[in-house]
């Protein structure tokens with residue numbers, strides 16, 4: 001039987017957080033649970049999730065802890081969570097945990113725990129202090145110095161961690177400054193996500209949101225800064241996915257896949273939803289204390305959600321980038337109130353990005369020797385050609401989204417094709433729940 005590729009996002013504190021960032025997309029979830037002052041996941045819910053998830057026999061076991069701020073659960077809860085995972089593990093299992101945090105609670109105990117249990121930690125910071133002003137305490141105090149302290153502690157404990165940059169109105173004009181911030185602080189793993197939140201009626205965007213053009217400008221300039229730095233050891237998730245696509249490898253991020261079926265979100269009380277950008281009453285699939293994940297995945301709400309997400313508008317039919325774009329992330333269509341046939345919000349942006357990036361990768365690969373990136377691309381190309389990663393050839397994937405999204409035979413202990421030097425399971429594979437990051 002084919003094993004499902006499914007990751008679980010856990011929201012143990014729901015939207016509860018010790019910060020009050022202006023652009024937080026998850027704050028609205030409070031309205032679903034108005035009576036929960038201090039929502040906290042019980043061990044009973046967690047036991048059920050682990051039991052039911054393991055029963056699905058997933059291809060990889062990936063739990064992503066997010067919020068709100070998940071560390072408000074306290075360290076003891078996570079110690080117990082490791083015990084629960086252990087009780088539900090079978091011989092040969094590898095349970096991968098990732099956790100997204102604003103970093104404020106991270107002391108040596110937390111960091112030591114993450115290191116011991118191989119958590120992949122995502123730390124939210126939007127660049128240098130002057131670009132990080134939207135990330136603040138409820139009384140308006142800034143947080144940058146505290147997050148940087150957390151980064152130092154994570155380094156000290158040799159935790160695997162990456163930086164999440166939300167690209168909003170505050171930093172969208174400064175991609176070079178954001179990239180410089182990463183290199184100057186030796187923050188080698190990063191990802192950027194665009195803030196494109198609706199203001200409430202599903203059509204207007206918040207003042208913190210950015211346009212597709214702004215996103216394309218930002219990512220193209222960020223990519224150029226990465227090229228100029230000439231060090232493939234600086235990993236950025238988008239750049240990495242573009243490399244996958246360029247080389248004909250299956251992309252790791254759901255944004256470049258043809259449907260949204262690889263992920264479900266479990267809220268503090270056991271309620272289950274699809275992707276966490278869609279935690280809304282109308283997408284609720286059920287509750288793990290009353291139903292099983294297996295049953296909910298076959299249920300109408302989830303099937304309808306996935307079906308809508310996998311249908312690119314008719315206008316995409318002739319597009320030369322369909323194999324890479326698939327109509328774009330469903331969040332920037334369905335959540336913005338665009339109907340299934342409307343032009344995707346990021347359409348022009350994706351075209352500009354793919355055009356620019358793939359041309360640049362061509363010129364780097366075929367250009368003069370001497371740069372690290374040239375050697376890196378040549379080496380990747382040789383390894384793909386030798387069958388090391390069982391690539392999906394670009395011509396074949398151009399036949400349609402299903403082929404482009406097909407999963408290759410990249411094994412968990414293989415070196416990650418992004419060139420990070422880490423094993424695939426500790427790099428792109430374990431970040432597979434990581435783009436649903438709470439800001």
Ligand code: SF4
Nearest residue numbers: 254260275329330331
């Ligand atoms: S982030 Fe976008 S592509 Fe990924 S599951 Fe959510 S809606 Fe789908």
Ligand code: SF4
Nearest residue numbers: 316319322325327347
């Ligand atoms: S670039 Fe635009 S037309 Fe092409 S597949 Fe993406 S959304 Fe559709």
